[in-house]
Amino acid sequence: MATPTKPAAPDNTVSLQIASRQHSDWTHYSIDSDLTVPADGWQVALGLPGGVFPPEVEPGAMIKVMVGEETVLMGRVDDISHSVASDSHQLSLSGRDLAGMLLDCSAPLLTAKNMTLQDVLDNVVRPLGISKVRVDAKGRGQIEKISVDPGNSAWDVLSRAAQANGLTAWFDPDGTLVVGGPDYSQPASARLILRRDGKGNNVISLSETRSHAQRYSxxxxxxxxxxxxxxxxxxxxxxxxxxxxxxxxxxxxxxxxxxxxxxxxxxxxxxxxxxxxxxGYTLSATVAGHRDSRGQLWTPGQRIEVESEPHGVNGSYFLMARTFEGGRGQGSTTRLTLKEDKCWIPAMRAGNK
CATH class of the missing domain: 3.30.1920 (Phage tail proteins - 2 layer sandwich fold)
Known part of the structure; x- marks a missing residue:
């Protein structure tokens, strides 16, 4: 009887594509994704023992960050640090996803009554090179009047239009601008376990933070x-x-x-x-690799079951943010930020709560 073939280990290799060239031999990398932060950040560092600076690496260059064969972020290079010491030669790159353009650029000066969300997408967002847009909910709300003052960013105007429709905005890994909200109807897609006897444990660390600092009776x-x-x-x-x-x-x-x-x-x-x-409530977990038990990359918006005997926790939580980290000789890990399930509400419209 033939021996069953052992499934291949998931590919957690993080690569950065610039001008059709891929780089992946990092001394360290950190790739963020957070539903509450307008622009997701990324940072990579690599050694240059041969002293050859890649000519295609320039501030403002378009980049694609991939884990294995899957795209996790589209954006641009913001900062380049090129350092040389007696015993090292290192290049560090950092930047943000495409939301960085909307944060940095001023919206056009305009005044319009009853400007709809679609009007904002057509007149404010698309002219800045954001070609892929998806609206996940049919918002009917309208802004009575938008007066864009000098210095208002495109992101400010987009946020106001989304909130008028009870929605929020973020960028998908492939560079698509999404205007929508959390989908709490989807089933939990993963399970984190921390038991005292160690059976089935799949987290490196798990911490719980509770606070009343911003809460009122x-x-x-x-x-x-x-x-x-x-x-x-x-x-x-x-x-x-x-x-x-x-x-x-x-x-x-x-x-x-x-x-x-x-x-x-x-x-x-x-x-x-x-x-x-x-x-007021956060669960912070660190897990090995960048994928859940199904082999899927950890992605904000997932609903996750958490069982922790030391914390007395057993229920569903919402993945608000994650950070991929790793580097040469370090192994790959993912930091997960979990919040109470069904608690994140991007906006509430009067009469439609």
Missing amino acids: ELTLLGQGHGQALTPGRHRLQHQSYDSDVCYHKPRIQVEPDAASQAELAARADKMLADARLA
Whole structure:
């Protein structure tokens, strides 16, 4: 009887493609992806024992970061550091994904009433070279008026348009701009285990952080709104929301200078409490390699089952961020940042919470 063929080990080789040339022999690399950070960062370093500087490596050059045969980031080179010492010769490169362009570039000066999300994508985003765009939800909200002041970034305007539709924006690994939200209907795709007897353990380390620094037992928003041509000003708007998990008296009062309605003020309060809850709990795990048990690359947006006996944790969590790290002689690891499941809400629209 033939011996079953042992499956090939997953390819965790991190390579950087610049001007159709690939580089992969890194002394160190770090590749970030975070749903709450506009632009994902990357950094690589390699030795140059022969002293030959690659001519295609220039600030602003387009790059593609790959793990094995899979693309994990498209972006540009921001910074180059070329250092020579008596015993070393090293080149370090760093940059961001394509969101860096939207952060750095000012939006065109324009004023438009009822500018839709699609208008912003067509007139602000695409002219900056962002050709691949996908809207994952049919947002019906419109911004009553956009006034782009000198210095407003393209990302600022895009964020405002996305939030008006209850959405957020990020870039997929292949360079596609996605305007959407988390999909909490998908099943958990991986499981992290930390047991005292060591059976089935698949994490190098796991830490839990809980905080009430940004949480309040009750949040009171006081609002007012400026009058428009056809609508009067709004005064003495007030709304209170409560966090039942803060079981001691810790009140907060905040003034919102521009609120369109009582419903909008309520949506803002609920969003603020949700953001505080999100910031108040974090599971940080380090695992070997860059792939889960299915052989899939760890990707923000996954729902993950976590069982940790020392922490008393057993449930589903949301992968908010991950960092691939490694280098020559170091092995490859992934740092995972997990948040409470179904807690991240990009935006809340009045009347559609």
